[in-house]
Amino acid sequence: MSIPPGRSDSVRSNIAEYSVSEISFAIKRTVEDRFERVRVRGEVSGYRGPHSSGHAYFTLKDDKARIDAVIWRGAFSKLAFKPEEGLEVIATGKLTTYPGSSKYQIVIDNIEPAGAGALMALLEERRRKLAAEGLFDTSRKQLLPYLPRVIGVVTSPTGAVIRDIMHRINDRFPLHVIVWPVRVQGETSATEVAAAIEGFNAFDGSGGLPKPDILIVARGGGSLEDLWGFNEEIVVRAAANSMIPLISAVGHETDWTLIDNAADARAPTPTGAAEIAIPVKAELQALTAQLGARLGSGIGRLADRKREALRAARRGMPAPDGLLAMPRQRFDAAEFRLGHGLKAGVTARRNAYGLLANRLSPNCLTALLDRDRSAFRQQARDLPRALENVVSRKREALSSRASRLSIAGVERQSRNAGERLSMLSSRLIRAIENRLVTVRGGLEQKERLLKSLSYEAVLERGFALVRDEAGVPLKRAADVKKGSALVIEFAGRQTIDVVATEHGKKPANRTSGPRKPPQQGDLF
Incomplete structure (x- = not known):
């Protein structure tokens, strides 16, 4: 029956609205109340022994239908007979549903072969x-x-x-x-x-x-x-x-x-x-x-x-297995998904590290190198002055004491102070040299890294860098206008000035014949 125009909202409002959880648990209560305890005869299918958690999952089937079955760990350990693949059995338990996958199943607490014949x-x-x-x-x-x-x-x-x-x-x-x-x-x-x-x-x-x-x-x-x-x-x-x-x-x-x-x-x-x-x-x-x-x-x-x-x-007492049935099944389902979750987490972390690695640029290394070079120069300038200040303070202290001491004591202290000053000077010089060697090594390492990442290494392999009048590098021919003044830089910081004469023309085939040297005004 079609809904007349203008009445669709009023008709829909008469239909009860449920959430997915309300529908699932209403079906669960209906099934458990209607089939509180049943005996089911069927053939065991898909049995692979108990799960790592101790629970057993399989199906019971006949020639027309099949039903999922589960035996909780506590009931499984008390069974006199264990299920076997292809064995016809009579299972006793209660029917319930698992809302997590919208299916019904039988929770078995006793199982026996189908008749004494088997x-x-x-x-x-x-x-x-x-x-x-x-x-x-x-x-x-x-x-x-x-x-x-x-x-x-x-x-x-x-x-x-x-x-x-x-x-x-x-x-x-x-x-x-x-x-x-x-x-x-x-x-x-x-x-x-x-x-x-x-x-x-x-x-x-x-x-x-x-x-x-x-x-x-x-x-x-x-x-x-x-x-x-x-x-x-x-x-x-x-x-x-x-x-x-x-x-x-x-x-x-x-x-x-x-x-x-x-x-x-x-x-x-x-x-x-x-x-x-x-x-x-x-x-x-x-x-x-x-x-x-x-x-x-x-x-x-x-x-x-x-x-x-x-x-x-x-x-009259609630069954513990009934209370723990759904958490147990959710735990098993989460365990199945754990491996995929770990793989997805590793992939996400790898992508994040890739993004961080892309943020490392030569400009950052250049800034660090300049900062360390400036610090090194400042230390080189400050060290002689500091040494002079130390010597001056020691000389003043020595002169002050000399006025209060005898000639023999002064001579003895002078000798000791001289020896100590020589030793300290030697240690200071060695320390300065060691510090200079360390700083110089770090500076050289960063300089080598800068060179390896610099565009100049690319120019050494036969490439050229094209800049506009403002010195901005150009990446595409579409950015060049006819008549624009360009600067082309080659290896060794050698440059030539050219003028763009034509735009969008493909380069001629240069596979044969002598190569013509570039002239001023040609577009690269």
Whole structure:
């Protein structure tokens, strides 16, 4: 619809006016309120590892669209699985926008492979590789001791697993237990479990800790992702190379990990591992199983209640990553632009120095040279007079003292004064000569510099200087009028007077024939 003449201002005034920042932050609040927390499935693209700041930037895509993704440093260090190029994942986080570049993105706080299929394929490939090396051969497995004196347990010291094992051992057959605390889930779990197994094997009985007769590596049940640390190669190799018989008790009976294949025995549960390590007493088995189940259920319910309470409290508190998201991203963007800014600054400084260098002219050097020459001449004129004044004052002082002293003292002082006067005169003369040499050297250096910058050096190379009647140098033929009197200066300060007879005529071709000497009245 066209706007009638005369009504354009009134129509425009009905449209709300926003600044760019107001529009950008209004969109940001709308997106974050509408998509507070989402799960996005897609393929990782453009992933090159974490940035130097610790943050990770990449994109999630499918066959029709793509979305920018960022994982802040704090969340990245807690991920059980790191993103890989081309891997299909399920990312959990919240949508937000970055007003600095007018784009939206997902801030990820958890990432996992898309379904168990990807993990199972990776697990089977690793199982075949380690089996081909012979780590799962039955010939490598050791017999368990019938009645161990010391049991080493590798597990979390705060979980229900260690309590179950200790309860079962105390109920069935109390003996010495050494617990090596490790994380049984998370990024450092595999490294800590492998180090614990190798540490128990390194015991030599000194330091008050006996070497265990049997080891139990235990963890409670969980998903494939929770138990993934016990599928790492470092843990499997440590279990296979253990010289102490090892029982694997990871997860429930239906949970299988690669450490189960490398261990000397597998227990369906951590409690079952204690039963395998200790001789069986049938009359206590039922009671122990009942108490263990009740304890695990109670701890599980308590953990669930605490977990829900923690989640509720966390939802009511602002997320630190949300507050620092934009400053972090602006800092990364500024870091990207830092290199270009430094180059631009160097270029600007170089141009400024070039302008200052152009201001250095022969006239400045000539002025400095004249000033130093005048100072040198003044000093040369003043030095003899000053010397005479010094000698005169010394003679007067000597005469005054001579009238008050004896002949012998006068003669002695006269001799001393004469010697001192001779020495001072010699030192004064040397000082004057040194000063003259220094000043003369500086004067000669400036004179050489003046000559190198003077137009006379240019005349020595075959050029000539054209001046008008007032002595002003002429640069272009257009500045010369017909009939003007000119003075042409050659090398050696030789000049000739000429008169301009014609203006604007190009010089004749002088490539052949003898060159005619310039005559008075010719225009150069």
